[in-house]
Every structure is written in C-alpha cells, then in structure tokens.
Amino acid sequence: MRLKQLFFALLIRPLLLFVSGIRVRGMERLPAEGPALLVANHNSHLDTLALMSLFPLRALPRVRPVAARDYFFATPLRRFAAQKLIGILPLERERVKKSAGHPLDPLARALDKGDILILYPEGSRGKPGKLRPFKSGFAHLAKIRPEVPVIPVKISGTDRSLPKDEALWVPFVIEIEILEPMRFHGNVRDFVRKVESLYNTPKETP
Numbered sequence: 001m002r003l004k005q006l007f008f009a010l011l012i013r014p015l016l017l018f019v020s021g022i023r024v025r026g027m028e029r030l031p032a033e034g035p036a037l038l039v040a041n042h043n044s045h046l047d048t049l050a051l052m053s054l055f056p057l058r059a060l061p062r063v064r065p066v067a068a069r070d071y072f073f074a075t076p077l078r079r080f081a082a083q084k085l086i087g088i089l090p091l092e093r094e095r096v097k098k099s100a101g102h103p104l105d106p107l108a109r110a111l112d113k114g115d116i117l118i119l120y121p122e123g124s125r126g127k128p129g130k131l132r133p134f135k136s137g138f139a140h141l142a143k144i145r146p147e148v149p150v151i152p153v154k155i156s157g158t159d160r161s162l163p164k165d166e167a168l169w170v171p172f173v174i175e176i177e178i179l180e181p182m183r184f185h186g187n188v189r190d191f192v193r194k195v196e197s198l199y200n201t202p203k204e205t206p
C-alpha cells in the first residue's frame with residue numbers, strides 16, 4: 001500500500017471519522033472515478049483532509065488537491081507532506097515565463113489522466129464562516145474540459161476544529177454537503193457566479 005494510503009488509513013481517517021466525526025450529505029454524488037472537479041469553500045487545512053477521507057483508500061492515488069506551489073513546496077518538510085502524503089498538484093500563483101506554458105495546463109493533463117481534482121475558488125483560507133469572492137480559475141479549467149463534471153462541495157466545522165493560523169486541532173464535528181454535479185456552459189463570469197451562489201443558499205432538508 002502506498003504511503004499516502006497508509007497515512008489516511010492509519011492516521012487521518014481514524015482521527016476525522018471516529019474521533020472528530022464527519023456528517024455527509026449527498027455522499028452518493030461523490031465521484032467514484034475521474035475525471036472530476038470538486039469545488040469547495042476553504043477555511044482550514046482540514047478541508048482537504050476531510051474531503052479526501054471520504055474516498056475509498058484505493059481511489060486516493062487519483063485524488064489530487066490543487067494548492068499553491070510557493071507555500072506547500074517552500075520547505076523540505078512541506079514538500080514531503082505535499083507530495084508523498086497528500087498528493088498535491090502544485091499551482092503556480094506567480095507569473096511564469098511564457099515558455100513554461102499556461103498555469104492550468106498541468107491541471108488539464110491531470111484530468112486527462114482521470115484524476116479527481118480538489119479546488120478552492122476562494123484562493124486561500126478565509127475568515128471562519130466568511131465566504132470570499134470566488135476566483136475564476138476553476139471556471140477556466142471547466143471551459144477547457146467542458147465534459148468534466150464540476151461538483152460543488154460545502155464544508156463547515158473545520159474552521160472551529162483547526163482555524164487559520166492555529167496549530168492545535170480540536171475535535172469538532174465536520175459537516176460536508178456534496179451538491180449536484182454541473183457542466184460548464186455560458187461564459188466564465190456567469191459560471192463563477194452560478195457556482196458561488198450555491199454557497200449562499202440554505203441547506204436542503206433531509
């Protein structure tokens with residue numbers, strides 16, 4: 001079994017699923033295989049671990065969170081965790097030379113290989129319970145690969161379990177709601193607005 005799968009099987013899943021607890025709505029909408037884009041709100045580093053813990057261990061090698069290279073690959077320890085334990089697909093936030101290609105090219109290639117990507121349109125972790133304006137990168141990627149489903153995901157509780165700039169994890173219950181898959185249509189701006197609007201609507205009743 002790969003190191004990433006062992007990390008989740010022996011540490012992350014027991015902590016999140018059994019010690020803290022995760023309540024999931026719409027679990028049947030979680031993609032069994034890729035390609036797919038999971039688009040989620042972002043308040044904590046726990047967001048990624050909580051989402052990934054929902055997948056079967058056999059699927060984890062194909063689940064790739066997209067995160068900033070300048071942060072997660074800044075030190076040897078972060079680089080090891082990003083590459084070996086979580087499988088982060090690094091995104092260049094700074095401008096790169098034209099010869100390096102478009103920043104979304106590696107993401108498109110990952111989708112072509114059948115990966116499931118996790119993206120945070122807010123760009124970085126926001127204030128607890130506060131939704132920041134969505135950036136358009138995920139919509140541009142969906143436009144490039146319109147056949148790939150975009151699956152919005154709402155996450156709450158991680159901002160209390162591990163708030164931004166805090167190192168101490170507190171076992172609050174985490175709630176995750178997986179919404180209906182969408183396909184890109186129209187234009188980028190309208191698609192961003194449509195997806196963003198889903199995070200400001202009341203939860204569905206059971």
